[in-house]
Amino acid sequence: MERISTYVPNLDDILNGGLPQHSMILIAGVPGSGKTVLASQIAYSNATPDRKALILTTVSEPMSRIIQFTQEFTFFSLEKVNQAVIYEDLGPVVLEGNGEHALAHVIERVMEVQPSLLVIDSFKAIHDMADSPAALRRTLYRLAASLATLPCTALLVGEYEADEFLSEPEASIVDGIIELINQPIGLRDYRSLRVRKLRGSGYRSGEHSFRISREGIVIFPRFVTPSTPVRYTVSQERVPTGIPGLDELLHGGLLRGTTTLIAGDPGVGKTVTALHFLLNGARVNEPGAYISFQEDPNQLAQIARNFGFDIESLQAQGTVNMFYTSPVELDIDEHWLRIVDAVERVKARRVVIDSIGDLEAGARRDPDRYFNYVYSLVQWFKNQGVTAMLTAEIGQMFGTDLVLTGRGISHIADNLIALRYVPIGREVRRAITVLSTRGSAHSNEVREYRISEKWGPQIGDPISGAFSLFERQS
Known part of the structure; x- marks a missing residue:
């Protein structure tokens, strides 16, 4: 299986080498858990003029604010904006129609731009505007089918409470689910990442803590013993x-x-x-x-x-x-x-x-x-x-x-x-x-x-x- 690197420190190790190429990944978590930072970090780290990243924003956060806050991170490159990283605001399309209409517009833009990486932030806004779960499932399936004809990896970003996404149509259609958790413990907030699904691939299970700094997200894999014991000679020295x-x-x-x-x-x-x-x-x-x-x-x-x-x-x-x-x-x-x-x-x-x-x-x-x-x-x-x-x-x-x-x-x-x-x-x-x-x-x-x-x-x-x-x- 071919993979693309996330360029997020230690995340590729958790994913057994990176994201499966041309897959559709749901990045889920509560508001403020770091979803947009993670998606942007992957997009900017991978995008080139020949392998563009298309970032579509919806009604959850204005495109101008996303760009403004992304500039604070060292992975941001002004030279890549509109050359390698293409932004488009889907807000008006979502508000004028429904979730199915918005996804149809996404398919059109993907076919026009031919990106190597697609980010929809937030997909949950499109989900909430859908007429019904059945209609959303049909349109999401068409999106997956369209992406399957292109060399494109998709990241769907969404605000979901704990385990809320597991019962939604997108959970069964996407190839992978990465959950970001922000849990208050005492006087601090504990951030962690968990891979909940990765079709056709193994991964390191469990919660892995991470921090957000000016460099972006850094993940610290959960320390465990090897699944197979290491053989060594017991020393008598x-x-x-x-x-x-x-x-x-x-x-x-x-x-x-x-x-x-x-x-x-x-x-x-x-x-x-x-x-x-x-x-x-x-x-x-x-x-x-x-x-x-x-x-x-x-x-x-x-x-x-x-x-x-x-x-x-x-x-x-x-x-x-x-x-x-x-x-x-x-x-x-x-x-x-x-x-x-x-x-x-x-x-x-x-x-x-x-x-x-x-x-x-x-x-x-x-x-x-x-x-x-x-x-x-x-x-x-x-x-x-x-x-x-x-x-x-x-x-x-x-x-x-x-x-x-x-x-x-x-x-x-x-x-x-x-x-x-x-x-x-x-x-x-x-x-x-x-x-x-x-x-x-x-x-x-x-x-x-x-x-x-x-x-x-x-x-x-x-x-x-x-x-x-x-x-x-x-």
Whole structure:
């Protein structure tokens, strides 16, 4: 099947290579969801004087306003207007007659202009002016038949509420349906795209988030594990953390390609532990990427400096990539592409995500999305041979019970290390224990965990009364 590129970042991947050539596609969504932007972006990106795009506007929005707002995007080209991109206002035709009369006029203009791409915006206005669903179906069929004789791909843009279009005649006649969604969640609007139909072709299912900027629409495909598991050899190589005493508890270090969850009380040393794991690796030329949500790069650089690390020098050498993103209005699928870039930029063998709980806030639109996302993330690390460390905060500070929460995330990680505060006499000390290491033996001792700027983190003597463990799934 021949296809045409949409030139919308990542949309061709979702469509398995682009729009089927000479097809009829319905772009549906509520008002303000980005339908006109998407259609215009595809039209301007494909149109040339030899392969024209014909954009027919109706009574939903005046043609002059569409052109005015389209000029704000970088894909707009004034030189293409009336040379490669032809605009025509169908409003008077629609108002004077009915939907069938308007579509008959569309067929006439298509035969005259012979465009390679046709956009009708909004087709829903023509639909609403039709005398009956049966009459609309007959005329729409004639339009499809006329387009079939031409090398023309058609985009029908329409304002439809959720699932409204599924019962309309156009849904059965068009070759594909792309739905744009604009859903308010909390204080932000969450934009997503979903392919509902693509005749004769596979596509990546599910909702895919997107943003609209001056460059137009950028889509962030939903991050999932491959449908066929990637085959790899499970490594028995040990990756030392470089933290005195911890590698002994781990019987030599973490297994290469595994993911470790560091769970603990606020301020107990999770970030310090993860940072030492990463920077100790960089000191022996094992590149690493630090993905942070809470500590910005300046804070992390100062923390590292307190322990004798020079992050700026390690970054200049290309062995460390410190990547920070604010957790406010975080979209996890958009962020995933940035994680990949951060890892690939230094060819990281070690990765830290601090903390994994911030990803849950970015997935609150779907209760299952957080679990699926973290599972896919861990599997991707395995496939790449990356040894990862994730931090997570637990509650009940100073309590004797250790409650692991987070929708079963502790079961996804290969290794689990717990840190706690424990009051002993008049002092508050830190305790550490290795709860599990998948496929590997480990010490079951609970030890004191000492952190000082002079010596860094160190494992101390055995300590009692720190943990009474049970797990709670939510």
